[in-house]
Amino acid sequence: MSERILIVDDENNIRLTLKTILEEEGYFCLLASSGKEAIEIMKGQEVDLVITDIWMENIDGIELIEYMKKHGIDAEIIVISGHATIELAVKATKKGAFDFLEKPLSFDKLILSVKNALDRKKLKEKNKWLLEELNKTTPLIGTSPLFQKLLEDIELAAPSDGRILIYGENGTGKEVVAKTIHFKSKRAHMPMVDVNCAAIPEELIESELFGHKKGAFTGATENKKGKFLIANGGTLFLDEIGDMSLKTQAKVLRALQENEITPVGETKSYPVDVRIIAATNKNLQDEIEKGNFRQDLYYRLNVIELYVPSLRERIEDIPLLAEFFVKKFAAEKKIEPKEITNEAMNILMSYSWPGNVRELQNLIERLMIMVPDDKILPKHIPYPINKTTPESEALLSLKDAKEEFEKEYITKVLKITHWNISQASKLLGIERSYLHKKIKKYNIEFNEKINQ
Structure with a gap:
C-alpha cells in the first residue's frame, strides 16, 4: 500500500500543488486546511508523514508537532x-x-526530503520490531558438547545466505535456533516471518504463503499479501515443513527455483528475495521413501543441516536452563527468585523430558507460581517427574488435569489411526x-512402532 502523506496548509493552491506532485510519485495524500482539521484526520486514521506550514490560525505548525509528540x-x-x-x-x-523547507518550494528538494x-x-x-523480537526470544543456553557443536554451527551458518534445514524433536527450541540465525545474519534488519505449515488448513496454505487476489476464492474479500512478499529481503521460517502437502511443496519448489511467486488468482509473478530456514521433527528421508515429501525440494532446502539435541541428550544443561527460567519468571511475575535445592535438581536431571526444554520451562513456571516457599524441594516436584511423589499430591489444577487427559486421549486416537491426521481429527x-x-x-511425538 502507498505511504500516506497528510498535507497541512491554509493556502488551497499549495495543498493541491503538493498533492499533484506527490501523487505522481505514487504517494496517497490527505489534505487539511488547518492544524485543527489535521488533528481530526489523525484521530481517525494513521499517516506516515505530515507536511505542515508553520503560520496558521488557531493551531500553528509548532503546536501541531507538539500535539503529535504528546x-x-x-x-x-x-x-x-x-x-x-x-x-x-x-x-x-x-x-x-x-x-524544514523554505517557500517557494523546490519540488526536487521536496521529493528527496x-x-x-x-x-x-x-x-x-x-529497529522497533527487531528490539521486540530480541526481547521475546529465549537465548540458546548450554555447555554440553552436543549443544556447543550446534552453537558453533550456527556461528558458521548465520552470516551466509544458504538455506537451512533444522531437525529436532518438539520442544527442543528449533524456532529459537531459527531466530538466532536470523539475528546473526546480514538480513537481521529485515523481517523474519514464521509460518507453521502444520497449523494452517491445506486449502489455505497457498494463500498464506503466496497471497491472493480479491475474489480468487470464496471468502477472498480483499487482496492479501503472502508471507513470501512480507518477508521480502528478510527470512522466511517454514516450521513443520514435513507436514506440508505435496501440492504446496511443488509451489514452494518453484518459488525457490525462480525466486518469484504468483498469488492465488493472479497470472502476474512477483520477484522475491528471501532466505529460507525450515524445521521439522520428522525424518524427511523416510518421508521421501513413503512418497510424502519431494526429494527435489529436500535438496533445495537441505543446503545446511542443523540438529537440535533433545534435553535428555544434554542432561548437564538442565541446571543452567532451570536457573534461567527461574530468573525469567521471577522478573515477569515480579516475585523473588526461588532456589532449587540439590536434591530437587537431581530429580530434574534424572527425568527423560519427552517434552524437552518446553516441558522444563512449563514446570519451572508452575513451581514459581505454586510453591509458597523460597526453596523448591523434591516434594514440590510433581509425578511423574518425581516418581516418589504420590499422584494424589501432584500439583495439578483442574485445568492441568483436563489437559493431561486430553493429551492421553489424543495420543490414543493417533495410535489407533496410525497417525493419519484426517482420520484422527474426524474421530x-x-x-x-x-x-x-x-x-x-502437548509435544506428542510420532512413534514408528505404532505402525508395526
Missing part, C-alpha cells in the same frame, strides 16, 4: 514556511521535525489444523 503519533514531519528564520528552523527540528523522511520511518519501525470431532496445534502444544 499523543504518540509517530509520523515523520516536514515543516514548510514562507517566513523562515534560522531560529524557527532550529525550534521546529528540536520539537521533532525531520526537515519526503523519500528520506519515509525511509527513516521504515528504519525506525524495523475427535475437530479440525485438522486444531489437532496439529494440540499435537504441538
Whole structure:
C-alpha cells in the first residue's frame, strides 16, 4: 500500500500543488486546511508523514508537532514556511521535525526530503520490531558438547545466505535456533516471518504463503499479501515443513527455483528475495521413501543441516536452563527468585523430558507460581517427574488435569489411526489444523512402532 502523506496548509493552491506532485510519485495524500482539521484526520486514521506550514490560525505548525509528540503519533514531519528564520528552523527540528523547507518550494528538494523522511520511518519501525523480537526470544543456553557443536554451527551458518534445514524433536527450541540465525545474519534488519505449515488448513496454505487476489476464492474479500512478499529481503521460517502437502511443496519448489511467486488468482509473478530456514521433527528421508515429501525440494532446502539435541541428550544443561527460567519468571511475575535445592535438581536431571526444554520451562513456571516457599524441594516436584511423589499430591489444577487427559486421549486416537491426521481429527470431532496445534502444544511425538 502507498505511504500516506497528510498535507497541512491554509493556502488551497499549495495543498493541491503538493498533492499533484506527490501523487505522481505514487504517494496517497490527505489534505487539511488547518492544524485543527489535521488533528481530526489523525484521530481517525494513521499517516506516515505530515507536511505542515508553520503560520496558521488557531493551531500553528509548532503546536501541531507538539500535539503529535504528546499523543504518540509517530509520523515523520516536514515543516514548510514562507517566513523562515534560522531560529524557527532550529525550534521546529528540536520539537521533532525531520526537515524544514523554505517557500517557494523546490519540488526536487521536496521529493528527496519526503523519500528520506519515509525511509527513516521504515528504519525506525524495523529497529522497533527487531528490539521486540530480541526481547521475546529465549537465548540458546548450554555447555554440553552436543549443544556447543550446534552453537558453533550456527556461528558458521548465520552470516551466509544458504538455506537451512533444522531437525529436532518438539520442544527442543528449533524456532529459537531459527531466530538466532536470523539475528546473526546480514538480513537481521529485515523481517523474519514464521509460518507453521502444520497449523494452517491445506486449502489455505497457498494463500498464506503466496497471497491472493480479491475474489480468487470464496471468502477472498480483499487482496492479501503472502508471507513470501512480507518477508521480502528478510527470512522466511517454514516450521513443520514435513507436514506440508505435496501440492504446496511443488509451489514452494518453484518459488525457490525462480525466486518469484504468483498469488492465488493472479497470472502476474512477483520477484522475491528471501532466505529460507525450515524445521521439522520428522525424518524427511523416510518421508521421501513413503512418497510424502519431494526429494527435489529436500535438496533445495537441505543446503545446511542443523540438529537440535533433545534435553535428555544434554542432561548437564538442565541446571543452567532451570536457573534461567527461574530468573525469567521471577522478573515477569515480579516475585523473588526461588532456589532449587540439590536434591530437587537431581530429580530434574534424572527425568527423560519427552517434552524437552518446553516441558522444563512449563514446570519451572508452575513451581514459581505454586510453591509458597523460597526453596523448591523434591516434594514440590510433581509425578511423574518425581516418581516418589504420590499422584494424589501432584500439583495439578483442574485445568492441568483436563489437559493431561486430553493429551492421553489424543495420543490414543493417533495410535489407533496410525497417525493419519484426517482420520484422527474426524474421530475427535475437530479440525485438522486444531489437532496439529494440540499435537504441538502437548509435544506428542510420532512413534514408528505404532505402525508395526
